Amino acid sequence: MAHVPQTGSEQRCMDRKGTMTIDWKEWRDHFQFNPFHNMEEIVHYWKHSHMFDIGEHLTVPDEFSEKERRSGLVWRQLVAGAMAGAVSRTGTAPLDRLKVFLQVHGSVSRGTNLWSGLRGMIQEGGVFSLWRGNGINVLKIAPESAIKFMAYEQIKWLIRGRKEGGSLRVQERFIAGSLAGATAQTIIYPMEVLKTRLTLRTTGQYSGMADCARHILKTEGMQAFYRGYLPNTLGIIPYAGIDLAVYETLKNAWLQRYCVDSADPGVLVLLGCGTVSSTCGQLASYPLALIRTRMQAQAGAEGIPQMTMVGQFKYIISREGVPGLYRGITPNFLKVIPAVSISYVVYEHMKKVLGVGY
16 A cells, blocks of 8 residues: 655555555645645655565666765665565575476476475475575575675766766666676675575585585585576576566556556556566576576586586487476466565565665
């Protein structure tokens, strides 16, 4: 339900009909009967009111004014987003581990499906084994978000200069977001490799993150921490471009058709647009994500040939056909709606706790 900030911390509901959207009459009546004194607060609220995290490439950070950066709002927003991502990823971790398991072992275990995969993981290590690798997945959210935002600000400055007030066009945001995402991934990528190895480990294989890192460094060398880096970086481009383009297209189409007199499509519509756009982005980038995961895992498994990105692609096509490039996509799709929903709810609550919302 939508709210508009008033003087101080007071809020009044604009959505009188409970439809999760605001029409022109509700907007007009709200400000007729509830006069406001600070239009800047209202604009600020609508500008930073939504954020989605499904545990994939978050490539286009929010934009903040110089005043907002000086006030420390940026870091409170990043903390809220990191907490939302941590809770969201923890809640959907079993599906994420199943996805990785199917990506790596699906070709050798032809009969493995959603349910047999979950049963096999529980039989091997118990219920808690479904959360293997989640600790480091949560641990990398905060630095990844911070690096991405700082890189985004610098790249944005290079694209348009220091001129205040000028907003980036869609294609410029796409370029800046993709480059910022690639920068963040370059720095935190070793944690991605550790996450994959810890996710696939058997009971007792590693005592923890540090032990896993020591084992990889000792047996495979430093280069092992960047296995799969190229397909991972290339995957950012289609994911970022399609996700952003589909989200903006769907949202604008809804506004033009159903909300002619309103600038707000409603929470449910935004959740729907975010879900559909991220799904489309995943469809485009999933083969690269699968190849990345196999390259990350291949040195840790015996009997699997060590191959380059192109070699992996040819191997999968020759052995499994095009469907092989989408192994594990079912649990990936299943986690989208709960991940987006959990992320949204936690993000809104964290904004209130941190004083980001008014």
